[in-house]
Amino acid sequence: MMAVGAGVAGRPTWAEIDLRALHRNLAWVRRHAGERRVLAVVKADAYGHGAVAVSRALVAAGCEALAVTSVEEARPLRGAGLDVPLLLLQGLHAPEEADEALRLDLVPAVGRLDALDSLEAAAERAGRCFALQLKVDTGMARLGLALDQVTPALERLTKSDRLELVGLMSHLADADDLASGTPSAQRARFSAVLAQVRAAGFAPAWIHLDNSAGLAHGPTSETTAVRVGLLLYGADPTLEGGFGLDPVMNLYTRVLHAKNVPKGTRVGYGGCFEASEPTRILTLPIGYADGLPRAAGGRFSVGVRGRRVPLVGRVSMDLAAVDVGPACDVEVGEEILVFGRRKELVIPVEELASAVGTIPYEILVGVGPRVPRIYVGSYGVD
Template sequence: MTTLPDAAVRADEVGQRPTRIVVDLDALSHNLHALRIHAGVPVMGIVKANAYGHGLVPVARHLQAQGAEQLGVAFLEEGVALRRAGITLPILVMGGIFGPQAAQLIAEDLEITVSSIDKLRQVEAAAQALGRQATIHLKIDTGMERIGVHSYHAGPFIEAAVASRWCRVKGVYSHLACADDPASPMTRQQLGRFLEACAHFERIGAPMPLRHLANSGGLLHFPETHLDMVRPGIALYGVLPDPAAQPTVALRPVMSLVSQVVYFKVVPAGHPVSYGATWAPKADTRVVTVPIGYGDGFPRALSSRGEVLIRGRRHPIVGRICMDQFMVDIGPQGTAYNEDAVVLIGRQGDQAIGCEAVAQAAGTIPYEILVGLNGRIPREYVGGAQEPGSR
């Protein structure tokens, strides 16, 4: 008898879970090319946070195959995972780094965000110890107050980086705080601060590195921020970043979240449904159970607020969402059978539920919906050039 180690049973050994995320690689291709045409400059595809829930390695492989010029991640571990998967594109690690990470960043051929003179010195020391030059991007803080040297103190920082023997300054960048809202005046203020900081390269006679500033909001709303490269994140996946955002580019949603009916029953009038007895029908009604819950990252905040599609019709989620399941009221005359398809995000017939609508119902932002969907949900990739083992 063979004893399996913990967590050694794979999904394909026990059957595919009915709940799954479907990732449309053709839609991803469309968005990449549409955003590049709109911006008129190269694209750094942002694949941090498991490619916004879409799957880090499969998405990165597809973007590489589709000609993305660069990838961006948040952490060292994400960059290492991509290198282990055979991704050869330039990869910028955008988060703040710890000094001990510098050597591995250089060894893995990852581009490093340098956000202060102290960080520069740490990277220099690691590069010298390895006998290998580091590729860096300088981070300028123009208003986020997160990481980076303040734009009005950038001169000495830039001079130190340009003078470094062990660091090659490939890029200089900042991050826009309010670009999701096209009416916000802050974006143009940040652009002005950034350009003034970048002008220091010219003042000291140094070559201008690659300037990148525009996130999804900047790309969609502020063409003056496109500069030398753009960094689409959520827009790359066909989702608008904010209710105020304008669909200035025709994007296609890449993700669908689907499940199936697992149970059907008639609930009598006045009988409460789910934990806390927070909802009960006023008349006899038909209720179905769907096998996904907050344990998968589907927000509990959608309890008695969200909707799903079954047989092409919208139906409300009722009662509190459980860890692994939730219930849907299909009405006194509603029809549904076990294994009927349920769409939580996506299209069914002529009806659609967008990630933006789910976020609004949950009282949050689309980013949190996408990245919150965790690894318990299998990903299925359709369209595009399929990679072996990409699921």
């Protein structure tokens, strides 16, 4: 077990990161990906789980490549000795990053024609080739080459002896909603672009379109890789459930204060909760600065002693309150499961997200930096 961040003894709210669960989820992804390679998305500090530790665990378990958003996110991974292919999902944020990106052996996703200039210039200065992937906009309308820019990009790559096309990618806009019809249309456009690329004489090793939701509904037939994030962390991007994944982050806190209150007692800012009978209120040292949304009060329940108890009143920046009822003798220092798994009790992060009208991605990355991460399991395969 390893802790990263403030010590648990110093502040009794922590996130347990179960690397054994991560390995099991990676195995699930592999089974559903078939022969495709796995490109693990570890952007945003591995969705709040800790990018270096998670990346080490994934690579030790055989993950073939990693993806982050930027050179800034890539630096600590290379500094940690991780030498697998490392994709920059947003490419370069500025031309000045090209030299460092090449030095770190990063693979930019190129979604603008002018980005090729910066890459080629850096490659010329270094006297070596720059590996890249083309990112094509097939319907997301954010990053990526327009469909009519694919031919000019391929012509440019054909003429260059410094730029090496190693991948083709796009991003699904509605993979979690098959009824929308958008995934089918995007897959058709991607297939057409892939045919263009191959007709131009290129054979990129990395061909990927499916994100976590896309893989959950069945990977695109022509692809050679899947690009997954949320599934690895044990959450369901479709919110349909039934995938049998294990939560990797288990968020805990301990009771900071406990008091019995009479009927009519109002709790928290604005007194928006009023006890309808004498009861016991527990105050927890966790708030929206730690990843428990303000709106969770009155809409979500946490776990204590293997059962669920409701959050009451407004969640503040640092504190939250729960009502355990008049007969409960829970005391200061007892452990509370906010979400994740503890023994037989499972509180899905998706449930918290749904309660406050958001998505599990936002909940996971919202677990703040003052919450220490405690790593359980080894970096290798247990």
